[in-house]
Amino acid sequence: MTSTCPTLKGFNRAAIYDLPKSTYEFVPNSIYDFLNLLSQNSITQIYNDTPVEYRGIVEEYLNYCLEKEYVLEIPSEINKKSFPKLSLEFEFPSIISNISVRINYNSTVDFEKIKTILIATKCYNIQLIFSKGFDLKNVVSYLDVIKDIGMSSMEIIIAYSADFDYEILTNSYKNISFVFIYSAPSGQFMKSHVLGLQQIFTSEKPFEITHTKSLDFFNVNITLFTESQKHNTYFNRKLFIDVNGDIKNAPLMENIFGNINSFNNSAEILKIIASNEFQEYWNVHKGLIDICKECEFRHMCVDNRIPVKRNEKEWYHEIECNYNPYIAKWQDEEGYKALKECGVQSNEQGLMINRKKLNAVNKEIWGDD
Numbered sequence: 001m002t003s004t005c006p007t008l009k010g011f012n013r014a015a016i017y018d019l020p021k022s023t024y025e026f027v028p029n030s031i032y033d034f035l036n037l038l039s040q041n042s043i044t045q046i047y048n049d050t051p052v053e054y055r056g057i058v059e060e061y062l063n064y065c066l067e068k069e070y071v072l073e074i075p076s077e078i079n080k081k082s083f084p085k086l087s088l089e090f091e092f093p094s095i096i097s098n099i100s101v102r103i104n105y106n107s108t109v110d111f112e113k114i115k116t117i118l119i120a121t122k123c124y125n126i127q128l129i130f131s132k133g134f135d136l137k138n139v140v141s142y143l144d145v146i147k148d149i150g151m152s153s154m155e156i157i158i159a160y161s162a163d164f165d166y167e168i169l170t171n172s173y174k175n176i177s178f179v180f181i182y183s184a185p186s187g188q189f190m191k192s193h194v195l196g197l198q199q200i201f202t203s204e205k206p207f208e209i210t211h212t213k214s215l216d217f218f219n220v221n222i223t224l225f226t227e228s229q230k231h232n233t234y235f236n237r238k239l240f241i242d243v244n245g246d247i248k249n250a251p252l253m254e255n256i257f258g259n260i261n262s263f264n265n266s267a268e269i270l271k272i273i274a275s276n277e278f279q280e281y282w283n284v285h286k287g288l289i290d291i292c293k294e295c296e297f298r299h300m301c302v303d304n305r306i307p308v309k310r311n312e313k314e315w316y317h318e319i320e321c322n323y324n325p326y327i328a329k330w331q332d333e334e335g336y337k338a339l340k341e342c343g344v345q346s347n348e349q350g351l352m353i354n355r356k357k358l359n360a361v362n363k364e365i366w367g368d369d
């Protein structure tokens with residue numbers, strides 16, 4: 001079995017993550033079980049342990065997995081050690097991986113201090129969220145402050161303006177990875193397109209931070225996969241700076257850890273980042289959180305809901321996700337039911353699953369298979 005294509009078992013189905021190709025595919029949980037068996041036993045061993053009347057099924061499963069390249073047949077003389085397992089260790093060279101800054105016309109953020117923080121935390125990824133009314137000159141005045149520190153990626157989120165030439169922006173700053181234009185008029189503008197590695201997206205909707213998940217924003221890659229094993233990929237090593245310079249771990253968090261305008265040196269910000277309070281959610285990975293721990297998307301989904309601690313090893317969310325892994329349905333899909341309607345409840349008391357009710361719902365949606 002190829003270790004760069006791990007299989008994630010969900011409650012209702014599994015997903016095979018193809019990490020090098022950044023794609024995924026759903027498979028039944030029975031395929032997950034078969035791949036798991038194969039990872040611990042030779043196929044000969046599996047045949048020998050299977051009653052004769054079921055060996056046809058083993059063959060069928062094996063052919064399916066070979067055809068899909070989930071497994072590779074290797075000659076017996078090749079040492080298995082030539083195919084080491086993918087290391088799940090997450091090592092990141094920076095103290096902070098992403099800084100997000102919100103900017104409006106009354107913004108009091110001292111951008112030189114943002115530059116100081118980027119350098120001090122070795123952060124090379126920044127997201128700038130501009131409110132309505134910013135023109136190219138304004139945006140450039142911010143980008144110019146940080147242009148010499150070798151950012152790997154800059155994401156620009158900005159409202160549509162007829163006078164703004166977005167391509168001049170991406171042409172002038174090659175490290176802009178992504179421009180998201182919100183409140184764009186329908187049909188008039190613009191080619192959502194990819195310019196090399198620089199992507200420009202438009203949306204007619206206003207910019208808002210929503211808890212709604214979408215497959216469009218899920219990412220299958222080695223960095224996210226390894227980080228999500230032991231960390232919360234939304235909070236871990238992230239820093240958010242509000243329009244008035246307040247420092248938070250994330251936009252929707254109430255805790256303010258200081259204000260960048262009052263900092264005298266980078267040691268002050270490093271001290272805040274190193275505090276337990278700032279890192280409270282960094283290690284709350286999905287394996288500890290109700291519902292998500294049984295979801296096949298758990299290592300590709302970046303979830304901005306704030307988890308609530310039940311005890312040392314258990315967390316839950318007060319806001320329900322728009323994907324229900326117990327029935328493998330999204331809220332906008334036919335047959336969707338909320339958790340409670342399926343007999344699943346998660347709250348401060350615990351995670352309670354009424355198996356009888358859940359089985360009946362799944363039978364109604366998916367039939368007997």
Ligand code: SF4
Nearest residue numbers: 292295298301321323
């Ligand atoms: S249930 Fe959790 S892991 Fe699954 S899509 Fe929703 S937030 Fe992501």
